[in-house]
Amino acid sequence: MSTPAGWDHPRTSLYTDHYELTMLQASLHSGAAHRKSVFEAFARRLPDGRRYGIVAGTGRLLEGLADFRFGEAELDFLGRTGVVNQDTLDYLANYRFSGDIWGYPEGEAYFPNSPILIVESTFAEACMLETYVLSVLNHDSAIASAASRMISAAGDRPCIEMGSRRTHEEAATASARAAVIAGFHSTSNLEAGMRYGIKTVGTAAHSFTLLHDTEREAFEAQLASLGEGTSLLVDTYDVETAVRAAVELGGPKLGGVRLDSGDLVAQAQWVRQLLDQLGNENTRIMVTSDLDEFAIAGLQSAPVDSYGVGTSLVTGSGAPTASMVYKLVSRTDDAGSFVSVAKAAKNKTSMGGRKYALRKLNERGIATQEIVGIGHRPDDDGNDRPLLQQFMKNGELLPGWTGHEGVMRARQRHADTMAELPAVVNRLQRGEPAIPTIYEEN
Template structure:
C-alpha cells in the first residue's frame, strides 16, 4: 500500500462505536455473523441548496483498512471493560477484512442516493467497519464539496488550504487532502504534504511582525531568510505603509503581499494601483480573512491573485458533514440466495438490493441523470460512464487507490466529472441537485 516514506499509519480498529462490537457479539451467538452481506454508504440528500457533492476519503479508508486489527492493547481494553465476551475476543484477535469493496472514485461528483461505497463480505466484517467508514467519508466529502464550490467561485485564481488550526489535528490532514482533490492548489499542512505529496506553502503571521521592533525590521528579516520573492503580510499596522516598506526592501522582485483584514475588495483595488505605481507590476496580491465561496465570488472583480481559505473550508462551509449513512441492503438467505433488505421508516427510506451506477450522458457529453440499477448493471448506450470501481478484492487493496498517486488521480477525476455536469453547478444560488437519480429495477 503506497504512502510517503516517514509516516506510520495508526491502528484504526477502535475508531468505532461500542454498539458495532456488541452487534458483532450477538450475531456470533445467533450464528448470523458469517452470513454474506452487502452494505452501502450513501447520502439521502445533499446539504440544503447544494447542487452536487464530491466524494473524498476513500483513499484514507483503504489505507486504514490495513491497520484495522485488534492487537494486545485493544483486546485487553475490550476484555477489561467488558465490552465483549471471550467468543468475540477470539474472533477479533484474528480479524482482517477478507471481502470486496467497490465505490465511486474519489473526486467524483455525487447526488442523493448515489451508492458511493459498497462493502461485500460477511455481516461481521462489514458491521465493524461502519463507524470508521462513515467518519472518514462524511468528513472528507463535506470538505471536498465545499472546496469544489470555492474553486469554482475562484475561477482561474488558485486557492490555498490553511485551516489546520481550526480543526482536530488528524482531521486537518484529511481536510487538506480533500481540498486538493477538489482543486485547491496547495496547503499549509506539513503532515498532509508528507503523507500525500501535496504542495505546502506559508511565510509568516502577524506575530512575526509584532516580535520585531518595527515592521521594517520584520520584513527585512523575512526577506533575508526567504528571499525577495516571499509574501509579506502588510496589514499588521497601516496597509499603505506596509506596502511601501515591502517594496522599498524587496524591490520589484517582491513576490506577493497578503491582506488579511478590512474591506478586501476596495483594499485590493487600491493596493494593486499602489504596487503598479511603485513599479511592482508583477507582485501578486493574496487575500485571506475568513473567506468562503460567497466571499470569493464577491472578490471576482478585485485584482486578487490567490485566496487563502481556513475556517469555512475545514467546517464544510456550513455543511460539516455529508450526512452519509451505511446500510445493509442485501444478505444471503438460508438457501444461499441474496435477498434485498431495507429499513421501512417513512422519514428514512432506503432502497434494498445491491446497486450498480451509471452516469448517463447526452450526445454532447453532458450528464442527464444518474441511473442506478438494483441487482443488475444498467445498460450503457455507448457514451455513458460506469461509476463503480473495484477497490478491494478478497481483502487486498488494489493498486492505485492509496497514497499520493490516488490524490492526483482524484484531482483529474474531479475536473472531468465537474466538466460533464450541466452549467448550473457553477451557480452559488440555492437549487435542486444538478441531475436526478433514477432507479432501474429488473
C-alpha cells in the same frame, strides 16, 4: 502500499461504536454472522440548497483498513471492560477484512442516493466498519464538497488551504487532502505534505512583524531569509506604509503581498494601483480573512491573484457532514441465495438490493441523469459512464487509490467530473440537485 518514512498508521479497529461489536457477538451466537452481506454508504439528500457533492476520503479509508486489527491492547480493553465475551474476542483476534469494496472514486460528484461505497463480505466483517467508514467519508466529502464550490467561485485564481488551526489535528490533515482533491493549489499543513506529497506553502504571520522593533526590520529579515519571491503581510499597521516599504526593500521582483483584514475588495483595488504606480506590476496580491465561496465570488471583480481559505473550508462551509449512512441492502438466506433487505421507516427509507451506477450523458457529453440499477447494470447508450470502481478484492488493496498517486488521480477525476456536469453546478444560489437520480429495477 508504501508508507512515508517517519509516519505510522494508527490502529483503526477501535474507531468504531460499541454496538457494532455487540451486534457481532449476537450474530456469532445466532449463527448469522457469516452470511454473505452487502452494505452500502450513501447520502439520502444533499446539504440544503446544494446542487452536488464531491466524494473524498476513500483513499484514507483504504489505508486505514490495512490496520483494522485487534491486537493485545485492544483485546485486553474489550475483555476487561466486558464489551464482548470470550468467543467474540477469539474471533476478533484473527479479524482481517477479506471481502470486496467498490465505490465512486474520490473526486467524483455524487447526488442523493448515489451508492458511494459498496462493501461485500460477511456480516461479521462488514458490520464493524460502519462507524469508521462514515466518519471518514462524511468528514472528507463535506470538506471536498465545500472546496469544490470555492474552486468554482475562484475561477482560474488558485486557492490555498490554511485551516489547520481551526479543527482537530488529524481532521486538519484530512481536510488538506480533501481540499487538494477538489482543486486547491496547496496547503499550509506540513503533515499532509509529508503523508501525501501535497505542495505546502507559507510565509509569516502578524506575530513575526510584531516581534521586530519596526515593520521594516521584519520585512528585511523575511526577504533576507526567504528571498525576494516571498509574500509580505502588509496590514499589521498602516497598509500604504507597508506596501511602500515592501516595494522599496523587495524591488520589482517582490513575489507578493497579503491582505488579511478590512474591505478586501476596495483594499485590493487600492493596493494594486499603488503597486503598479511603484513599478511592481508583477507583484501578486493574496487575500485571506474568513473567506468562503460567497466571499470569493464577491472578490471576482477585485485584482486578487490568490485566496487563502481556513475556517469555512475545514468546517464544510456550513455543512460539516455529508450525512451519509451505511446500510445493509442485501444478504444471503439459509439456502445461500441473496435477498434484498431495507429499512422501512417512513422518514428514513432505503432501497434494498446491490446497486450499480451509471452517469447518463447527452450527445455533448454533459450529464443528464444518475442511473442506479438494482441488482443489474444499467444499459449504456455508448457514451454513458459507469461510476463504480473496485478498490479491494478478497481483502487485498488494488493499486492506484492511496498515497500521493491516489490524491493526484482524485484531483484529475474532480476536474473531469466538473467539466461533465451541467453549468448549473457553478451557481452558488440554493437549488435542487443538478441531475436527478433514477432507480432501475429488474
